[in-house]
Amino acid sequence: MTTYSTAAAKNNVLTILLGGFFLMQGCTPKQPAETANTTSATDFMYQYSIIDALLAGVFDGNLTLGQLKTKGDFGIGTFNRVDGELIVDQGTVYKVSADGSIHEMPDTDSTSIAFVKFFKADSTYTIKGTTTLDQLEKDLMAALPANELYAIRMKGDFPKLTARAPGAAKKPYPSLKDHLAKEQYLFNLTNTRGVVIGFLLPGYLAKVNVPGFHFHYLTDDHKAGGHIFDFTTNNLTVEIDKIQGYSVELNTNADFDKVSLDKDRQEELKKIE
Amino acid sequence: MTTYSTAAAKNNVLTILLGGFFLMQGCTPKQPAETANTTSATDFMYQYSIIDALLAGVFDGNLTLGQLKTKGDFGIGTFNRVDGELIVDQGTVYKVSADGSIHEMPDTDSTSIAFVKFFKADSTYTIKGTTTLDQLEKDLMAALPANELYAIRMKGDFPKLTARAPGAAKKPYPSLKDHLAKEQYLFNLTNTRGVVIGFLLPGYLAKVNVPGFHFHYLTDDHKAGGHIFDFTTNNLTVEIDKIQGYSVELNTNADFDKVSLDKDRQEELKKIE
Numbered sequence: 001m002t003t004y005s006t007a008a009a010k011n012n013v014l015t016i017l018l019g020g021f022f023l024m025q026g027c028t029p030k031q032p033a034e035t036a037n038t039t040s041a042t043d044f045m046y047q048y049s050i051i052d053a054l055l056a057g058v059f060d061g062n063l064t065l066g067q068l069k070t071k072g073d074f075g076i077g078t079f080n081r082v083d084g085e086l087i088v089d090q091g092t093v094y095k096v097s098a099d100g101s102i103h104e105m106p107d108t109d110s111t112s113i114a115f116v117k118f119f120k121a122d123s124t125y126t127i128k129g130t131t132t133l134d135q136l137e138k139d140l141m142a143a144l145p146a147n148e149l150y151a152i153r154m155k156g157d158f159p160k161l162t163a164r165a166p167g168a169a170k171k172p173y174p175s176l177k178d179h180l181a182k183e184q185y186l187f188n189l190t191n192t193r194g195v196v197i198g199f200l201l202p203g204y205l206a207k208v209n210v211p212g213f214h215f216h217y218l219t220d221d222h223k224a225g226g227h228i229f230d231f232t233t234n235n236l237t238v239e240i241d242k243i244q245g246y247s248v249e250l251n252t253n254a255d256f257d258k259v260s261l262d263k264d265r266q267e268e269l270k271k272i273e
Numbered sequence: 274m275t276t277y278s279t280a281a282a283k284n285n286v287l288t289i290l291l292g293g294f295f296l297m298q299g300c301t302p303k304q305p306a307e308t309a310n311t312t313s314a315t316d317f318m319y320q321y322s323i324i325d326a327l328l329a330g331v332f333d334g335n336l337t338l339g340q341l342k343t344k345g346d347f348g349i350g351t352f353n354r355v356d357g358e359l360i361v362d363q364g365t366v367y368k369v370s371a372d373g374s375i376h377e378m379p380d381t382d383s384t385s386i387a388f389v390k391f392f393k394a395d396s397t398y399t400i401k402g403t404t405t406l407d408q409l410e411k412d413l414m415a416a417l418p419a420n421e422l423y424a425i426r427m428k429g430d431f432p433k434l435t436a437r438a439p440g441a442a443k444k445p446y447p448s449l450k451d452h453l454a455k456e457q458y459l460f461n462l463t464n465t466r467g468v469v470i471g472f473l474l475p476g477y478l479a480k481v482n483v484p485g486f487h488f489h490y491l492t493d494d495h496k497a498g499g500h501i502f503d504f505t506t507n508n509l510t511v512e513i514d515k516i517q518g519y520s521v522e523l524n525t526n527a528d529f530d531k532v533s534l535d536k537d538r539q540e541e542l543k544k545i546e
Contacts, residue, residue, distance in 0.1 A: 044520065044522075050477060052477055053420075145530040146530075146534075147326075147523075147529060147530055147532070147534050148523065148530065149523070202534060203480075203534065203535055204323060204325055204480035204481055204534050205481075206480070207476075207477035207479070208477055208478075208481075243523075244522060244523060245520060245521050245522035245523050246520070246521055247317065247518060247519070247520040247521075248518050248519055248520075249317075249517060249518035250420075250421065250422070250516075250517060250518050256420055257418040257419075257420055257421065259420070261419075261420050261475060261476065261477050262476055
């Protein structure tokens, strides 16, 4: 069909996702922690540092991309000095720079914060016709149990997509909000095809990660991408990987112990996401 | 000395802890994530389920104690149905029951929530003379960087110690606050010697774990213990294990997806801790 029906899409989502969940139930071993023991390296999200440290101005970290890739083949984040948007897809780490260019990054480069997983879809569905990011998020929220974590990989055509990338910060580092006020570059992309990489996380991860949806974008021709603000999409394929748990490695950069993480930065986060 | 000096104790804490941290700095490999890769099983805190799920009435879990012991040899938690306080020390899991009795628990028993680590002290200090839990917490807060996680093991004489253990809940399960209002048993222990097991965690773990200090107690003769409310102690030895990160495994019990985790339960938590 060429027209898009919310109800149809939602039913579609519900049917196929629930199918996926039933399958997962059927596959659940009698000893769940055995699952953890054997699959925690692949079924857990791994993150280096926490979002509130980045918001507070901890812009450098000590994790190399080579080390990050041992934790997952899929994910998002940024680089030291907030120098661009980080995307990991199928084991390759890409940088979206402030000028909009895309580069594969060497294992020797480092990140100040990143969220990755070994991606394995538990359920897949397709939306024919056109939809928006806003409608898609509503459908997914309606279909997915709210207390779980999900890695989400989507491929499709994007008639319109708005993304951003930050420029590198100079010391002394400001807050992320103040840095982005001066060093955020917007890209209004039209008629691109590409992959959306990200996560849907519950509210209890506030301060540690980004509650709700958080997506980065990379075009198939590797000529554009960034942190997604909005899009309109056609013929979208959505893969969802339900996550069993998560591991947080604290940032070992000395700045991590120097900032105050007491402040409630949720409003600040919403403004820049 | 037989009298206790706060300043002296604090300096003592500062000196020895900072010594410990410098040592740790000195020991930090050039490739931090290599540390994570090789030591995440032992340098990370592992937890099954999250505290807000327990507060909301998710009183059953699917993790056996045998499986829990593969994640750590030290820690605290509770059992299914909130049937007593859980303590793991030197690889053995103990239950403090509602009647105050202590039992070693079999690997086949299960937990609804637990926080464990393979304990390895980074710094150790001794306080001669008498101090209180309140003063000890003030000294530790002043000495330890606030954004990090710590496992804390303390041994000493306890002229006075107040602890509690809950009785088992019956379905349909209420909130933890409502359950403890009816099924919490207090133990006023005098002149015992034993071990204090617990953690000091930063505020950004709110909703997932207990921010601040959280201690359980077990007497050396294994005749008493529980979740600690207060104590006065003599000749205390304090071992501190600075934690590199943490892993959260979601509770696979069906109730986990049925409760709302949106509510701010921090005040509720303070009332029962």
